[in-house]
Amino acid sequence: MDTITAKRHIFSMLDVDGDGVISRQEYLARPELAAKALGSAGDDPLLAVARTAHERVFTSMDADQDGRVTFTEYAAWAGEAAFDDVCRPALGSLFDLADTDSDGHLDREEFTALRHALGNPAGNARAAFDALDEDGDGRIDRDAYLAQIRSFVTEGSSSMAQALHTHHN
Secondary structure, eight states: OOHHHHHHHHHHHHOTTOSSEEEHHHHHTHHHHHHHHHTOOTTOHHHHHHHHHHHHHHHHHOTTOSSEEEHHHHHHHOSHHHIIIIIHHHHHHHHHHHOTTOSSEEEHHHHHHHHHHTTOOGGGHHHHHHHHOTTOSSEEEHHHHHHHHHHHHHHSOOHHHHHHHHHHO
């Protein structure tokens, strides 16, 4: 998969209503959706961190500041610098919400709940988990999780993406 295909995949997941743009409301709902699905309360400090991180991402993505991110804006923005500066903290904050025992790892149940909350198809959660659980210990490490997403965004490939592609074919 090339980077444009990877970006289209991510964009379509973020464009929840499929209208061709990522609205501010759609994007900023992600922490709330994750928290609700994972049983966090609205006053959870981790949710506050996630909200702030997602605000930063949306402001960074929305080049013309009109409250709507087109694919052109997203594709021009998404890359190593954007990932490292603003996406990593936002994705990390969602990981932390899902990490209900705060051990720095997600088990299969936590990972599946997070993926489901963020709109990923439920059917490929097992393949994605198995690809990320490289040592087979039944847990996904936070840094490894973020590194895999970075690889997918910036290079168009990752072992998780390859597992999902194989799973569908």
